[in-house]
Amino acid sequence: MDGKNLIRIVAVVFVAAAVTATALEMSRKDDKAVGEGSLTRASSVPNPLRDGLRRCQILGEAALREEGCARLWAEQRERFLGLEKPSGSSTFEPAASRSPDPALHEVR
Structure with missing residues (x-):
């Protein structure tokens, strides 16, 4: 096989792969548009x-x-860290004292 023919075959395969990838991506955008509708309603x-x-x-x-x-x-x-707001009847404990590791309690 001649070198020029090999380069042409590789170029054709590359273009075919690019066209296939483009067609797949275009079909996926339609799927995303349908799914985004529920997000806009929630927001x-x-x-x-x-x-x-x-x-x-x-x-x-x-x-x-x-x-x-x-x-x-x-x-x-507080929402991000998952901290609970203290109720009026209980006392607030620092987050470190709630640790399951007993070695942390001994240091304090």
Whole structure:
């Protein structure tokens, strides 16, 4: 087989693979568009925490001096870390004391 013919065959195979990949990607975009509809419905539900955090983000550095933003950030941090808010009747324990490792309790 001549070198030129081999290069032509490789080029044809490459173009065929590119066309196939493009056709598959175009068909997947249709599937994603159907699945994204449920996400937009869920995000259209009003979320006061998210709205407040967006407002604080827009405020920029001025949000550091606003009490409401500090409260929202604390609430978001507690949600992210999975901390429970202490009830009025119980005392708040630091997160380190809830550790299952007894060696940590001895150090304190």
